[in-house]
Amino acid sequence: MYLSINLSVFIDKVFYTIKVKVNSNSVNWGDFIVFNKKVKFFTDIVTATLPLWILSSYAILSHPNHKIFENIIHIWFIGLTGLIIFGPVPGYHGYYYDILIPLSALAAIGLYNAYKNIKYKINKNRTCIVTSLIIITLVGLLPSYVSLIKNTYNPDIVSGINDFRIIIELSDFVKSYTSHNDKIFVWEKDNPKIGPYIYVFSGRVPPVPFTFLFPYASEENLNRVIKGLEEYNVPYVIIISSGKSVFNQKILDEYIMLHYIKVKDFGKIKTYKWLPDQKVEVYKRYTIDMSQNILKSNQVSLSIAKSPNTSILYALTSSQDNSTEILVKFNEPGWLSLLYRFRSPLDLSHQMYVLELPIKIYGEGLNTNKNILLHIDLVDSEKHWKRVTITFKDDTIFVPLTKGLFGSGIDYQSIKEIHIAIETLHNDNITLRITVKKPKIMKISI
């Protein structure tokens, strides 16, 4: 059973009266206000504050000739309670706070009157009033504390976290890989709760002024987000999801999967890094030049990833021969990877293809042939992959993309990505200059 109340329209109307136009981020709250939830909410709050209600009633009944003050707080109390319980808001305990002042006042009067009446009957001292006060309020609030303890030991199903540690760790990670002017996007797919905290702790803002996105956000708003991601070249997208969302968010999902690559998981929170297929921030001697393009192609997009202790000093693309020069420093054995993602899957099952990868690596006093490995992975659309590892040759590499070389286990009809990883086995700090030209995949007719 649903209550058909459209809160967003209600809010728009309220603000229309003061001549402020509000762009509502919600679609239709009415569908999400379940009657049962309201009943549960009502039961919860009444149970939590039942002793106060009883004392308030006692205060009202014990004063047949009400004072003005009491009359007013009665009206306030009843009016506001009615508004909260029957008004156009979903069941939410926080709203009950609004009547705490009159409720506390009435409860205090009730308790005092009760004490006075009891005092004549049984001769007790003042500690009686304090003891009963503490017992009554704590008994009333007991269910809320029990629910708190239950939540602490059963972490939230959606986010998998109930304290700030993971959020702070994630925010530090985002902070260390972005500049102050960068924007990030946090998408909490199921039930927004912790997402905005990541903005707060990292100090980065979203590309559109939505602090969160409702799971049932309209297509218009999803498109606004996509436009924002494109406009600001948002380097990191953080996705929090249980994977059980019933809402259709396909447009944004597809956009992120196409343009971002997963880099790190923090519990159930996944971090995605931008695949720089159009423009990228080029780090050249620690200065950022937004005008440089790393690789431009309609068929393929490139992204660069690295192991944690590896630093990319700069990555620069020459517009003349479309080659990318990367200066990379390995502080210990590590890797640098280049991911080529095809816009439409490649069918390798009928034709024979050869990957031509013009790659040069320079390093002072380095025997590249022995200490550098080149891993080439073929990844199909189901994310299954097969790897071939070769010792690096300082020259153009030709690798036949055949089942004979890579082996079975992947779908050769839908190859989506080629992943090239350069791995160094050196224990010392080394700096390499890697020049990669645009790879070619050539069809060979037999």
Add this chain to the structure above:
Amino acid sequence: MKNRLKKKFTPLLLYFILFCLILLIRSLYMWKVVNLNEGHYLTINLLLDNGYKLYTDIPDNKPPLFYFINYVFYKILGNNVVYFRIIMVAFAAGTAILLYESLRLMYNKDVGLIGAIIFSITSSSPWFFNYALQTHTYCAFFVSVGLYLLILSLRDSNSNSKKLKVLLSGISFSFATLTRHTGLIVAMFFLIFILIEKQYELYEYY
């Protein structure tokens, strides 16, 4: 002199005790992630700092004074979750002390103290989420200021200062409405107060 000092410092001491009491209760769960609202409001501070306009760019529906107060605290203290939670404690303690003063004037010290303690404990229930940044806390504070001034005005025999207190009380109630929509209900409360106060004049008029 001693009495005057006692009169001045008792509310301050009581405020400090109530502040500690609220902080003590809330410290059980104060360091946990709460609901969506707190992060949302704090992110709005960042967005405002980045030049986005409230209501036109940022789709939110709380009254403007709430964001203004948050923004002022953000500018002074930074966007720190813990600071904002302590600010909430300070406001809740402020509300409790004003409730004490109001009830003391209307009834006696005992009723005032009981009311303040009940408010301190119940307002710290984790169910109300008000240990984190919420509109309710500011709203309740302004309501309690208005209530206190209104009760003071009831006891004032000087018509000029009475008018001033009623006016200040009205301003405080309007601040409550400007921090939270449900503060509007206080307008009704205020109207009823004026009608009751002026009932004899109205009776004579008609």
